[in-house]
Amino acid sequence: MTPDQSLAELSDQLFTSGVALYSLAVVAFCAQLAFGRRPALVAAGGGGVLPSDAPADEPERGRRWGIAAMALTVLGAVAHAGVLVTRGLATDRLPWGNMYEFATATVLVAVVAYVVLALRSPGLRHIGVFVLAPVVLALVLIGLFLYAEAGPLVAALRSSWLAIHVSTAILGFGMFFVSGIVSVLYLVRTHHDAREPDDGRQGDGIVSRLPAAGALDRVAHRTAVFGFPIWTFAVIAGAIWAESAWGRFWGWDPKETWAFIAWVVYAGYLHARTTAGWRGRPAAWVNVVGLVVMVFNLLFVNMVSTGLHSYAGVN
Amino acid sequence: MTVTAPPRESAAPTPPARPSAGRRVGDRLLSWWRRLTAMRTAIILLFLLALAAVPGSLLPQRALSQNNVRQYVADHPTLAPVLDRLYLFDVFSSPWFAAVYLLLFVSLIGCVLPRGLEHARALRAAPPSAPRHLTRLPDSGEVATSLPSGEALDVVEEELRVRRFRVVRRDGPADPAGTRGDLSAEKGYLKETGNVLFHLSLVALLLGLAGGKLWGYEGSILVTEGQGFCNSFQQYDTYSAGPLVDSADLSPLCVDLEDFRAQYEPNLTASSFTAGIGYGAPGEQGRPTSIGVNDPLRIDGNRVYLTGHGFSPSFTVTLPGGKTFENVSQPFLPTDQSTMASEGALKLPDAGASSDDQLALEGFFAPTGLVRGGVLTSVDPRPLAPQVAIVAYRGYLGLDSGVPQSVYSLDASQIERGRLERVGAANLAVGDSLDLPDGTSIAFTGYREFAALQLSHDPGQVWVLGAAISLLTGLLGMLLLRRERIFARAAPDAASGGSVLTVASLSRGSGQNGPRFAALAADLRNALDDRARGTSTRTSTSTSTRRPEGPPA
Numbered sequence A: 001m002t003p004d005q006s007l008a009e010l011s012d013q014l015f016t017s018g019v020a021l022y023s024l025a026v027v028a029f030c031a032q033l034a035f036g037r038r039p040a041l042v043a044a045g046g047g048g049v050l051p052s053d054a055p056a057d058e059p060e061r062g063r064r065w066g067i068a069a070m071a072l073t074v075l076g077a078v079a080h081a082g083v084l085v086t087r088g089l090a091t092d093r094l095p096w097g098n099m100y101e102f103a104t105a106t107v108l109v110a111v112v113a114y115v116v117l118a119l120r121s122p123g124l125r126h127i128g129v130f131v132l133a134p135v136v137l138a139l140v141l142i143g144l145f146l147y148a149e150a151g152p153l154v155a156a157l158r159s160s161w162l163a164i165h166v167s168t169a170i171l172g173f174g175m176f177f178v179s180g181i182v183s184v185l186y187l188v189r190t191h192h193d194a195r196e197p198d199d200g201r202q203g204d205g206i207v208s209r210l211p212a213a214g215a216l217d218r219v220a221h222r223t224a225v226f227g228f229p230i231w232t233f234a235v236i237a238g239a240i241w242a243e244s245a246w247g248r249f250w251g252w253d254p255k256e257t258w259a260f261i262a263w264v265v266y267a268g269y270l271h272a273r274t275t276a277g278w279r280g281r282p283a284a285w286v287n288v289v290g291l292v293v294m295v296f297n298l299l300f301v302n303m304v305s306t307g308l309h310s311y312a313g314v315n
Numbered sequence B: 001m002t003v004t005a006p007p008r009e010s011a012a013p014t015p016p017a018r019p020s021a022g023r024r025v026g027d028r029l030l031s032w033w034r035r036l037t038a039m040r041t042a043i044i045l046l047f048l049l050a051l052a053a054v055p056g057s058l059l060p061q062r063a064l065s066q067n068n069v070r071q072y073v074a075d076h077p078t079l080a081p082v083l084d085r086l087y088l089f090d091v092f093s094s095p096w097f098a099a100v101y102l103l104l105f106v107s108l109i110g111c112v113l114p115r116g117l118e119h120a121r122a123l124r125a126a127p128p129s130a131p132r133h134l135t136r137l138p139d140s141g142e143v144a145t146s147l148p149s150g151e152a153l154d155v156v157e158e159e160l161r162v163r164r165f166r167v168v169r170r171d172g173p174a175d176p177a178g179t180r181g182d183l184s185a186e187k188g189y190l191k192e193t194g195n196v197l198f199h200l201s202l203v204a205l206l207l208g209l210a211g212g213k214l215w216g217y218e219g220s221i222l223v224t225e226g227q228g229f230c231n232s233f234q235q236y237d238t239y240s241a242g243p244l245v246d247s248a249d250l251s252p253l254c255v256d257l258e259d260f261r262a263q264y265e266p267n268l269t270a271s272s273f274t275a276g277i278g279y280g281a282p283g284e285q286g287r288p289t290s291i292g293v294n295d296p297l298r299i300d301g302n303r304v305y306l307t308g309h310g311f312s313p314s315f316t317v318t319l320p321g322g323k324t325f326e327n328v329s330q331p332f333l334p335t336d337q338s339t340m341a342s343e344g345a346l347k348l349p350d351a352g353a354s355s356d357d358q359l360a361l362e363g364f365f366a367p368t369g370l371v372r373g374g375v376l377t378s379v380d381p382r383p384l385a386p387q388v389a390i391v392a393y394r395g396y397l398g399l400d401s402g403v404p405q406s407v408y409s410l411d412a413s414q415i416e417r418g419r420l421e422r423v424g425a426a427n428l429a430v431g432d433s434l435d436l437p438d439g440t441s442i443a444f445t446g447y448r449e450f451a452a453l454q455l456s457h458d459p460g461q462v463w464v465l466g467a468a469i470s471l472l473t474g475l476l477g478m479l480l481l482r483r484e485r486i487f488a489r490a491a492p493d494a495a496s497g498g499s500v501l502t503v504a505s506l507s508r509g510s511g512q513n514g515p516r517f518a519a520l521a522a523d524l525r526n527a528l529d530d531r532a533r534g535t536s537t538r539t540s541t542s543t544s545t546r547r548p549e550g551p552p553a
């Protein structure tokens, strides 16, 4: 069928609105950090215990900015979801048939994962700017370089496995995205903690507003633990689909190879988390490598190498 | 059960007296084995495995495309032989890749088998007895109750059994009030079962893969409508077979292509490809069915796929003497999937008096042709107005020169050497013909569609699927379940006449344990209070409870 043009245009407008809302959220998060900083005296009195889980003692102004930032994030996410819904309606199919749609959906999963985390543990709201800034950057790059017109699917993608394989890949990727960012924050935080030992004089600067290292480490691990079985399932579902679409369940096509590499790296991360000598920073680095591999797989493998997965719709 | 794999000692300390040579070798081997099966080694090997796979995606691989490798070798004449000696064009079947994953799997077996055996024992054994200092465990707290210690532990036991803990008492419930008593409880054995299942499934998966590689085969062939093939290596255009495949014992199966249909969206995106085929044992009347993209034929461990399609233009060649070759055709390979512009060749070695007088056509086929400035291009993948652009050659084709030739192109070196001479060229629509100077006439009579078919046989596939499912099951169990031990100790409290319960927990799994433990402690307190009130023959029902300490912040 021919895509519905007005819906397709609405989808593009929602994309722009989503990016705008997220950008405002980034500004609000920054303001929260700026106004939410407590007077140095209090920080000194706090004995250097980190204010991570206590937004309650934040000054009123900072708190209000924080609420505004979360509200803008949620509104942005609604517009963002609208991008995919209207695309899907315009083309009468699942809205992940090309790289533009796939990447947009992945970023949405990351935002939703962040919102859920932030609603459950308020201490994590502080990291909003570190999640939303990469999100805005990613969306701008997606809009600039990956954009593809709404259109019908090629024959090979017309399978119910598209829904299963690609949806789970998006979910897993989105979780890994959040996990990787949190691990980066953990690395920054521990670096900062090591340089500025607990002398009670910290409390200034953005880094010291991050949640405590232990909390970041746990969040990174929990999101990765959530993402790993999903990713495993996505790979298995991909293999089942490949068996009926390409005549073999595994053929070391570049995309398959990098999915495998990412899987092995994340298995390494989970092992590292429970192995003496690897806990803490080394494990966090492994998680960051995992995220780099995932992003590389999305960008490089789709755009540069040619393989069976070249449905990207990017030239 | 420790939280991490126990640290392995690096080597047994050398005794002062020089031990026998055999003993030393044994010690050395043991120490290597321990190092290989340590978790750290597993992590390193996992990284090596990831790293080893990288060149396989960056360099062209023979298993994926012989052509790309050939092209790469031609472009990098000095580098390529070095890379080739390092197996970098066959990464996934290279000895060093195999070395990494085999080491990893040996490590895995060495690590997981003992763990599995220990777990099997633990499944049957009672939970271990409570440690001496309960309050040193990560979560612990005390509850005072007016109940005597034995009865207080009864309440704890009931509460834990309701929560599906396995509970043992190490006091003897019949003890009169006033003695100390211990209770240990455990649940979540399936978490460890999941771990062992997951790791063993990886081994099963590898075995399935290996079996498929050894006993599997795959053949591809282009079949034009009205033709067919039977399952034998001589018939395939290309095939690959595992080392244990006996070419005499391929399943007897023949497939005929009856018709092929491609459908397109208004914007010319291909929406479906369908091949009507007949299949059956050789000599049998074929059973009709249809196959398509995402929809292969599966029979008796074989699968037949439709992997591509294209057009075979057909020509009628009439020689000056009146001899004709009626409707000869040859598949032309698509060079552009979006317009199905295709290229190919037709060789007629018998179209002349001698081997130096052979005839050949090389050409371009456009399903919907458009001639602009004398050049034919294709503008639509559907065969709405088929046209060909052909060049005719006469001379020696070199078919019997011993060098294998592609059937889809002429041997360019024969043309360069002047052995094949260009004798005419034309753009033809269906029905048009090209007349050569010697009086030969070549008529473009139409086209038929061809399908690229692939037959695959992989006996390991079902195993691999089974292993993958059990792997995922094990993974979910290992990651989502929690393993939890609860210990309780009751001691008489002389001051109140009741007793004091110390409760502690040790857990492994995702999420934080603190809140969960606090909730359990609160439930225990309520249950104890209820019981105390219900059996309140005593004078005092004061239940001064102390909140269990929360976890360290």
Ligand code: HEM
Pocket (backbone or CB within 6 Å): A225, A264, A267, A270, A271, A274, B003, B004, B005, B036, B037, B038, B039, B042, B046, B104, B107, B108, B109, B111, B112, B195, B199, B202, B478, B479
């Ligand atoms: C093919 C290679 C392997 C893969 C893909 C793999 C994957 C995993 C995964 C995903 C976990 C879950 C970690 C968690 O609970 O968070 C795990 C746990 C574990 N693996 Fe492996 N593993 C592999 C090889 C090995 C080897 C070689 C060993 C032993 C040397 C090993 C020992 C363990 C142990 C002891 C655990 C439990 C850790 C815990 O729950 O605390 N694994 N493995």
